[in-house]
Amino acid sequence: MHILLRLARYGLGYKRYLVLAWISILGANALALSVPWFIGNAVDQVLEGGDRGTLLWLGSLILILSVARGLFSYGQTYFAENVSSRVTYALKNELLRRLQGLSFAFHDQRKTGDLMSIVTYDVESTRMFINFGLVRSIQLVLLIGGVIPLLIMVHWQLGLISLAGVPITIYTTIRVGRKLRVIWTSVQRKMGELTTVLQENLTGMRVVKALGAEGHQKKLFHRHSFQVSEETFAANRLRVSNTAFLTFMYIGATGLVLLFGGRWIIGGSLTPGELSTFLLFLGLLVMPVRMLGMAVNTFSRAISSGERIFQVIDSESPVEDRQGARALERAKGAVSFNDVSFSYNALVPALKGVTFTANPGDKVAILGAAGSGKTTICNLIPRFYDATSGSVAIDGVEVGDVTLDSLRHNVGIVFQDVFLFQTTIRQNIGYGVNGVTAEQIEEAAKAAQLHDFIMSLPEGYETAVGERGVTLSGGQRQRLAIARTLLVNPPVLILDDSTSSVDVETESLIRKALNQVMENRTTFIIAHRVSSVKGADLILVLKDGAIVAQGNHRELIARDGFYKQIYELQLLPGEEVILEAAIGGAETKR
Numbered sequence: 001m002h003i004l005l006r007l008a009r010y011g012l013g014y015k016r017y018l019v020l021a022w023i024s025i026l027g028a029n030a031l032a033l034s035v036p037w038f039i040g041n042a043v044d045q046v047l048e049g050g051d052r053g054t055l056l057w058l059g060s061l062i063l064i065l066s067v068a069r070g071l072f073s074y075g076q077t078y079f080a081e082n083v084s085s086r087v088t089y090a091l092k093n094e095l096l097r098r099l100q101g102l103s104f105a106f107h108d109q110r111k112t113g114d115l116m117s118i119v120t121y122d123v124e125s126t127r128m129f130i131n132f133g134l135v136r137s138i139q140l141v142l143l144i145g146g147v148i149p150l151l152i153m154v155h156w157q158l159g160l161i162s163l164a165g166v167p168i169t170i171y172t173t174i175r176v177g178r179k180l181r182v183i184w185t186s187v188q189r190k191m192g193e194l195t196t197v198l199q200e201n202l203t204g205m206r207v208v209k210a211l212g213a214e215g216h217q218k219k220l221f222h223r224h225s226f227q228v229s230e231e232t233f234a235a236n237r238l239r240v241s242n243t244a245f246l247t248f249m250y251i252g253a254t255g256l257v258l259l260f261g262g263r264w265i266i267g268g269s270l271t272p273g274e275l276s277t278f279l280l281f282l283g284l285l286v287m288p289v290r291m292l293g294m295a296v297n298t299f300s301r302a303i304s305s306g307e308r309i310f311q312v313i314d315s316e317s318p319v320e321d322r323q324g325a326r327a328l329e330r331a332k333g334a335v336s337f338n339d340v341s342f343s344y345n346a347l348v349p350a351l352k353g354v355t356f357t358a359n360p361g362d363k364v365a366i367l368g369a370a371g372s373g374k375t376t377i378c379n380l381i382p383r384f385y386d387a388t389s390g391s392v393a394i395d396g397v398e399v400g401d402v403t404l405d406s407l408r409h410n411v412g413i414v415f416q417d418v419f420l421f422q423t424t425i426r427q428n429i430g431y432g433v434n435g436v437t438a439e440q441i442e443e444a445a446k447a448a449q450l451h452d453f454i455m456s457l458p459e460g461y462e463t464a465v466g467e468r469g470v471t472l473s474g475g476q477r478q479r480l481a482i483a484r485t486l487l488v489n490p491p492v493l494i495l496d497d498s499t500s501s502v503d504v505e506t507e508s509l510i511r512k513a514l515n516q517v518m519e520n521r522t523t524f525i526i527a528h529r530v531s532s533v534k535g536a537d538l539i540l541v542l543k544d545g546a547i548v549a550q551g552n553h554r555e556l557i558a559r560d561g562f563y564k565q566i567y568e569l570q571l572l573p574g575e576e577v578i579l580e581a582a583i584g585g586a587e588t589k590r
Helices: 002-012 015-047 052-101 104-109 112-154 156-162 166-203 205-210 214-267 272-283 286-313 374-380 404-409 425-429 438-447 451-455 474-488 504-517 553-557 562-570 572-589
Strands: 335-343 349-358 363-368 389-394 411-414 492-496 522-527 538-543 546-551
Touching: 002 015, 002 052, 002 112, 002 286, 015 052, 015 112, 015 272, 052 112, 052 286, 112 156, 112 166, 112 272, 112 286, 156 214, 166 205, 166 214, 166 286, 214 272, 214 286, 335 374, 349 374, 349 389, 349 538, 349 546, 363 374, 374 492, 374 522, 374 538, 404 411, 411 474, 425 438, 425 474, 438 451, 438 474, 474 504, 538 553, 538 562, 546 553, 546 562, 553 562
Parallel strands: 363 522, 363 538, 411 492, 492 522
Antiparallel strands: 335 349, 335 389, 538 546
């Protein structure tokens, strides 16, 4: 019930449309309850030989009332749809805002497909509840609450006969509602799993085709789809069986009314017009009876979907603007870690007691094996995560004491796995920068060694890059990301080993671009190769989350330590190959 009340509050935010919908409902139901009286009166008038003028007046009045009722019913539907559409719009926006505000820790644990299912499928379920719960359910209450007294008023004995099955109906409806809630909760969860499978299948289509795994993916999708289909069918079967039972109860009550009503007409205690009025009032219960089955299904789905929606909205991010956080003006670029430890979970520490200082304009290289903590250090600088202990500071100010927006405007990142949006090259380069001009975008592209390539394309800067930049090579995507970062112009820059998997010519172009982008910035370079870090002002050598050595290349190579071991493993074999090639060439000349 708490979930339903919370969803209802979203609808109550649009009072104007709700009031108009409620007025329409009142008008439609008042007219619906008045028509049987006039029809019953007309029946008695005909049987008693009433004059033609009275019958014509009654017929015209019934027609006018029916037209007016139709107009009110249209208004009810129009305003109800208006409110429900606005609520789903607001919910989707709030979900997206919250998802964007949650830290990496939340997204590490949630599947993208499941979150997509919540924003689409679950929100649509709540739309049905808003439409029904705040509007049509009132119509249901008004009709039932209005018809029952009128049935008793017309003929109390027939009224009691027709309402004898109400307790059974209420009990059955409650029992079915509980079962439906369990089923719909399972359906919503399995729908999230199905969406995840579909999303992975589409985004990983090239891998699927390259490995010839179409059959496996098809079976996987069919299995999840079958589970969703089966449980949805089970829910609908239960709903339909409940509706059929309610209809049976109504028809049974109608049969009893006709049986006893006919006897009382013969006995003279009931007129044909009164029986007609009674049956018409009873007929008004057909829609509420069917709506009752629909209401149970809609409310059950809304509770299941609402729980998933509010689970996201209520999620607390460990990384948020702290109270009193101030905006960080353009930083000079001094970055310091003081005894920083961090773990993604309580079992395995990712960083242990990391301490270092980078001065403004320094080039800091972070070297180590996979899983040593290189990326984790860089994730703590823009506060994608908060340190478990210790402190991270920029220009002497802890990153937690400044707003996230201002902090991240001071820290630029060029990821190794570049993400591009499915739009033009121009819009990808200018993404996230307000008021950027075409000239600025082109200057950034030139600095990133990308302008000549872009101009060689038929549509130039208006060329669409395809989904995730699939129409560009890896090196071109890297240089586009560098151009995007240049446009942001951050004083602190993080480079995630941007040249580790490209050819020599592309590496040369990227190096030129990087040299320009690193100028006058404090730069952190995540690297796997010693050749990438030899010119750095400070090299941090990581092993198992701890700094085992730090200094420049000359200082570290002079020590017998982990860095020298890496150097000998990576560079000396190459030098020996070059030496052997030189000797071999000399011997050939002889």
